[in-house]
Amino acid sequence: MLRRSLKWFAMFVVLSLMFTINGTAFADSGKEEESINEKFGLPIVVYGEALSEAQKDKVRELLEVTDPSKVEEITVTGEDLVHYIKGDPHSNMYSSAKITRKDAGEGLVINQVTPENITEVTDEMYSNALLTAGVEDAVVDVASPVKVSGHSALVGIYKAYDQGEGAPLDQERTEVANDELNLATDLAKKEGLDQDKVSELLTEIKKEIAEQNPATKEEIEQIVDDKLKALEINLSPEDRQLLIDLFERMRALNINFDNVRNQLEDLTSDIQKRIDEAVGNEGFLQSVSNFFKELIDSIKGLFS
Known part of the structure; x- marks a missing residue:
């Protein structure tokens, strides 16, 4: 009798800890459809050029692109890498992002949808670099279907930001922002x-x-x-x-x-x-x- 009581007590403790640690898993994840800000146009989704069609479909799913008519889709290429950060035009680019520009004062929000696949860059590193580049008020969702460092996502974000309404980003600032991100990830090692x-x-x-x-x-x-x-x-x-x-x-x-x-x-x-x-x-x-x-x-x- 004592052995059975102890067994049930141990099971109760384990289940209690599981609910404590994972309690947020039961929260309502439903999202209301967000209205389009007509001042800035549609949210822009940027796909890395190296993605296969199957991977691109996966990224659409990750970034919750359910209605293509409500986003603008573009591809970031090696030429963009050269233009924005003087990078290697032959680089394979997988990191993708969705950028939704916001009104002044709403702040910059970074959401890594696949943090397990962005191996070197944290939300805060992206935020710091983007503030340096001049991106101040936007929601930025970053995703990759494969493991990547996350550096090339910046280029896609810059290109998406330039595609919207408003003044384009200053190229010298995007270059120094990229150098900031590189230094940040190097120091973190x-x-x-x-x-x-x-x-x-x-x-x-x-x-x-x-x-x-x-x-x-x-x-x-x-x-x-x-x-x-x-x-x-x-x-x-x-x-x-x-x-x-x-x-x-x-x-x-x-x-x-x-x-x-x-x-x-x-x-x-x-x-x-x-x-x-x-x-x-x-x-x-x-x-x-x-x-x-x-x-x-x-x-x-x-x-x-």
Whole structure:
């Protein structure tokens, strides 16, 4: 009788934990059909040139393109890679995106529909690069049917943004934004750094630039050093210099981060939330492990 009671108790504990961890899976996922913003035209879906027809159909499904008449579909090519970021025209491009432009002040929202297939670029990295490029108010959904780094998605986003109504993006800004993304992903591979920490560093530097409006390279250098120290990040002299050179290029282009201060603040909050959740999940999983260890030890004790 005691053995059966313990068995049922253990099953109850496991089921309770499963519902706690996966509770959000039962939330209503239904979405109301979104109206078209006539100022900006139809949402634009950009497909990577290397996609097969079957893969393109899969991407349509992932990006919820159920009615082709309500989106504009275009393809991003190697020529676009050269035009926007001076990239290799022979690159295979799989990353795809849907861009829905929004009214001023609505902010930039990044949704990675297939995060398991975007291996190097986080939502926050995309946000930082796109704000640098001049994309401020839009919903951007990114998807790939195969594993990719995620870098080429930027080119598709730039092309889609230019296809809509309004002023085109500045090419020098798209190039420096691409270099920012490359540096971010490179730094995230360094020992002792992770993607969230790198995104936090870039965002904090931009916020300080918005606050101080530096007029010289020396002032940029001081801001970078201050943020490295505040976030307790140690970079090699070479990587530190790459960071300084990147933000000096932004200063020379007169990129005004004060215009997107609220979005940078939101980005900081999102990054900090991710960091806190990572720490919290580690603690939760450890507590679950400790609980079951103690439970097993208690059960063993009953029969010893």
